[in-house]
Amino acid sequence: MINDAAPVHQQPVVTVVTVVFNDAEGISRTIESVAGQTYDSVEHIVVDGKSQDGTAQKVEERRDLIDVYLSEPDRGIYDAMNKAIGLANGKFMLFMNSGDVFFDRSSLSKLIERAEATNSSAVFGGWVRQSPGGSTEFRQPKLRSGLFNHQAVLYARSLHRELGPYALVPGLTTADYLFLSALLQDSRIPTSELTEPVAIIDIGGVSAGNHTFAQKSAIDYLHGRISKWRLASYLVLHPIYRMVKKLSGRQ
Incomplete structure (x- = not known):
């Protein structure tokens, strides 16, 4: 939640977006992870595709931790992500979808510090892959090789004005990878890497x-x-x- 008390150095607002559909188990974990960040200026948007498994009840139980909640049918994950872009107010965005969490309480602060220190429009952080069995594997971003993960990427919301929204094409499961690849291809957009882990992600799901x-x-x-x-x-x-x-x- 955004802290109304303005600090001496005005922190840029970060919009964290959580997209969910029928994940009553994972949504609580993600909401609490976002709320637990030490960074003060966070706007949390949750977009639910009209879940039918109790997800809505879990969200309502934590409604005080969320700034914007939208629950309606959509055309898939990228349609939901595009809806969130239209609702966002932050200077920066990060998509932390249901079931995924920040690595620790200072993850957002580290990303913002890196963005400000390097004057970057996008910061690509490290992440931890977690299998359904519980085993983990740490990955660092390697931008030239296309190795990155959107849950560990902080980027300026204004980039969507230049690059457009996430592509909505039937059968396309890599619209986030396509968008971030286009971002990296544009030499006008300053980017940087943060080799520390900032997110823990579930390696199953849509992009497998x-x-x-x-x-x-x-x-x-x-x-x-x-x-x-x-x-x-x-x-x-x-x-x-x-x-x-x-x-x-x-x-």
């Missing part, structure tokens, strides 16, 4: 699977990160690799 991998590979090819030969080999070999990995018991 061969379909998403193929889309990301195509985006990497279009932005010059991989050759057409590597793209072709990825698309041919990756499904086989995933099958062998699954059969060997290595998830």
Whole structure:
């Protein structure tokens, strides 16, 4: 929640967006993580796709921790994210979707400090991947390789005026990766990296699977990160690799 008492140095407002659909278990965890940030100037927007599993009740129980709550049918996660962009008031945005959490209480402060110290319009932080079984893996951003995660990215809301909203295309599961790749491709937009972890994410969900991998590979090819030969080999070999990995018991 935004602190009404103005500090001596006016902090830029950060809009944290949580998109949710039928995740009564995860939504409480995310709301409490956002509310627990030590950074004062936070606007929290929750956009629910009209869940039917008790999610709305969990949100209402924590309504005092949320600035804006919208619950209505949508056309998928990126439609919900675009609705939140239209509702946001912050100078910066960060999407922390249901079930995902900040790494610690100072994560937002670290991102803002990095943005201000480097005069960056976008800061790409590190993140921790958490499997359904509870195992974790730390990842650092590698922007030239296209290695980043949107839950760990703070960026200026004004960039949507230049780059547009998230693409709404049937079957597209990588609109966030497409948007952030376009951001990185634009030499006019100053960016920086924060190698510390700022988010803990659930590695399951919408952006998992061969379909998403193929889309990301195509985006990497279009932005010059991989050759057409590597793209072709990825698309041919990756499904086989995933099958062998699954059969060997290595998830």
